[in-house]
Amino acid sequence: MNLNLSKSNDFNVLTVLDERIDAHNSADLKDYILRLIERGEQNIIVQLEHVRFIDSSGLGALLSGHKNTIARSGRFVLTNIQQQVGSMFELTRLNRVFEIYAGVSEVSNE
Amino acid sequence: MCSEIIQVDVLIPTHTKYLDLIGSIGERIVKELDNYSGDKDALAYQLNLVLTEATANVIKHAKDEHNENSVRIRIHLHDNILDIKVFDHGQGFDLNKVPEPDFEDPKENGMGLFFIRSVMDSVTYSRVGDQNVLEIIKYLN
Numbered sequence: 434m435n436l437n438l439s440k441s442n443d444f445n446v447l448t449v450l451d452e453r454i455d456a457h458n459s460a461d462l463k464d465y466i467l468r469l470i471e472r473g474e475q476n477i478i479v480q481l482e483h484v485r486f487i488d489s490s491g492l493g494a495l496l497s498g499h500k501n502t503i504a505r506s507g508r509f510v511l512t513n514i515q516q517q518v519g520s521m522f523e524l525t526r527l528n529r530v531f532e533i534y535a536g537v538s539e540v541s542n543e
Numbered sequence: 544m545c546s547e548i549i550q551v552d553v554l555i556p557t558h559t560k561y562l563d564l565i566g567s568i569g570e571r572i573v574k575e576l577d578n579y580s581g582d583k584d585a586l587a588y589q590l591n592l593v594l595t596e597a598t599a600n601v602i603k604h605a606k607d608e609h610n611e612n613s614v615r616i617r618i619h620l621h622d623n624i625l626d627i628k629v630f631d632h633g634q635g636f637d638l639n640k641v642p643e644p645d646f647e648d649p650k651e652n653g654m655g656l657f658f659i660r661s662v663m664d665s666v667t668y669s670r671v672g673d674q675n676v677l678e679i680i681k682y683l684n
Contacts, residue, residue: 457562457563493651517585517589
């Protein structure tokens with residue numbers, strides 16, 4: 434899995450560089466996010482600008498990150514979701530579960 | 544509308560690295576539909592998704608249950624009907640017993656079949672001879 438980690442204000446910005454998140458790399462993404470949380474980094478932005486395809490296992494990996502950050506009173510935010518990928522969130526109603534912003538700069542510091 | 548006839552029969556190893564390949568074949572087929580009047584980008588994504596989910600399912604169970612080293616997928620387009628068959632030699636499962644996802648308390652697993660059912664018109668799973676066939680149909684008109 435190709436990922437890039439940077440900092441923005443109080444957030445870890447995890448940019449997914451792969452075009453696809455499917456059963457081949459979703460476990461890597463899930464593990465990476467879990468290790469980040471275990472290091473005490475519970476404010477995470479996953480930047481999905483490059484991702485043009487996500488399947489159910491990819492959504493599952495993001496859901497795992499969401500649940501584990503919320504359990505530690507952190508924030509788990511998704512940004513830059515492409516249109517077709519966004520339709521997957523709508524289909525599963527996960528757009529009501531995740532905090533979603535158009536871009537990293539728009540994530541508010543609550 | 545499209546009157547093309549395309550049949551693609553694919554045999555790939557039961558390894559998740561080939562999901563991209565099978566999904567991409569689905570997307571490319573959609574590009575060939577000159578007369579499709581709907582949203583082609585959405586259809587391309589849906590076909591990629593359905594092929595990815597169905598194949599991933601076979602790969603997962605092949606690893607868990609039996610040492611099947613390849614999975615066969617047949618994509619058939621005829622008379623505005625897109626007919627996908629995914630074959631496996633596993634124990635099989637009861638399609639009707641697969642629960643809908645709980646939208647109020649979403650889980651990390653169990654969304655694959657829901658996606659297939661949501662974006663296609665018909666999904667059946669049956670035993671044919673010594674193998675199981677997941678058949679997924681979408682009417683394009």
